[in-house]
Amino acid sequence: MKVVFPRQYVSGLISGAIQALAHQTKDPSLLRVVFDVDYKEGDKFGDYASNAAFGVAKIMEIPPLQAAEKLKAIIEAEIAENIERIEIAGGGFLNFFFRKDYFAKNLDLLSKLSPKNYADPERKKIIIEYSSPNVAKPMHIGHLRNTVLGNALANLYKFIGYKVVRWNHLGDWGTQFGKLIVAYKKWGHKEKVEKNPIEELLNLYVRFHKELEHNSNLEKEGQEEFKKLENGDKENKNLLAWFLKESLKEFNRLYKLLGIKKFDKEIGESYYSPLIPKLIEELDKNKLLEKSEGALIVRLDAFKLPPALIQKTDGSTLYMTREVASLKYRVKKLNPSKILYVVGNEQSLHFEQLFAIARLLGIKPDIGEHIKYELVLGPDGKKFSTREGNIITAQEIISQAIEESQKIVEEKRKDLSTKEKNEIAREIGINSLKYYMLKDGRMTPIVFNAQAMLSLNGNSAPYLNYAYARFSSILSKAGRIGKGDAYSLENQELNLIKKVLAFDDALIKSKQNSSLHSLADYLFELATQANRFYESTPILTDAMEKRKDSRLQLIKGICRIMEMGFEIMGIQTLPKI
């Protein structure tokens, strides 16, 4: 089923008009005009509006109003069958008013919409790296934002037809593990760790940093143990393998609880360790390496960046070294068109350096993109620190979220069994948490505030879930829906159809800025409009049979869009809550 959405339709009309104009004036530079086509709420500025005339005006060096007149004349002459009229307003905007029956005509199409209708023609292969927890440490609230965002971005690309590789870059290497090994050898007990792996290992790590304050020798001991690890020391390698195994169990438990899709690749940093010597050799051959204070660095002056440290004085590697190796590995192995790194904003410099080195090594330029997001800060507005042990774990947040929704469910759904109530509380709690992480842009720092985070009113998952539950309840009561008469629908209903047909807009915006908040906004607006409709208009109880069927079709279409939206956001669709 091929569908042309209104935005594409208008866009086509304008492109055609610009082409005709370019032909008329023999000025091909007109073809380079970029313009927007925007969905408009209500009908003040039409159903869709465009600023195309401003771009045309600039190139033709005429006033925008004149350019708008020219475009309008061409489009009108082409007999646009679905457009009732075009108005020029606001100094040169073209406002397109669709015929009322255009929306009615599209009604029975709504419930049949599928991802295919939204497929991006590019369909590229893309690696998305996210989550990336550290072995032997609990996932904390920051990982939660990262994981939920990365998972949803991956869903989005998958939805529009990309080949997506979900990549979990596990932190299982580096000096920190030397430190952990020191701590374990000094103070650790096997039984204790077996019983409570992550917690006990974190305790050891925190203790290490406490003791470090009055025993500066520890720092060196940690570096030595890591050095041994890099040189293949058996005892240390076994310890690390054990830590990794226990950690993965815990991570996977959390992913499952959160409804995070399975990763395609889960590769620890340690994996790249054997690839390092060749990498250093290659860097050296390209004359990129330089010795400085006993360490090896790559100068990045040409990029106006500080030098990147590749090898420590004692010959062991660094985060950056392994990142370069990993990048090369990914390109060689999978040949993606792009690698999205969903990593915190505080690592901006690191990624600028990484991509600069990739360039120097002749890797396809701009392959990497850092999808940065702001930190989740503590209640005091300061950064959480693992070393000091003042973190809020992902598990704590999840439990709180579930508890909070449990209270509401107990109050609102006394009719359900305890089992059903628990089930719903868990689903709603997790949905709320995920939605909260996605509803804002990436670059606003989230100051941790349990109250706000777990609020179940307003622009939140429960609002969406509730609306969906009401509508699907109607649909299940209705049973089979008849043919209906779409032309009996009125303004409010037609506007809803228009809104449903604007789903593509939300997807495009979300993809453009690699953020799900545009989609969240759209879904919230759709639900709000639909709720308003629901409150003001009888649907199931409509006396006119044909109109009833049409209204039901509309509700079905709304549900369809909500289902697809939820799927992308990684939120569970619940037929009842």
Add this chain to the structure above:
RNA sequence: GCUCCCGUAGUUCAACGGAUAGAAUAUCUCCCUCCGAAGGAGGUGGUACAGGUUCAAUUCCUGUCGGGAGCACCA
């Protein structure tokens, strides 16, 4: 000191360089003998400051002020 991110209603956030800057929350009213009141209707309230770029600036540039993060052997 240098670099990056961010300053929008009391609060939390939207607005590809576009038209009258939108929501949520809080607060104050109203609505369940009709399909789920976790809902709906209405009121109040805002672009840190100073310049510049242009048909048009919350958005871009420069500077000031304020908050956060990063800057060589951590990741």
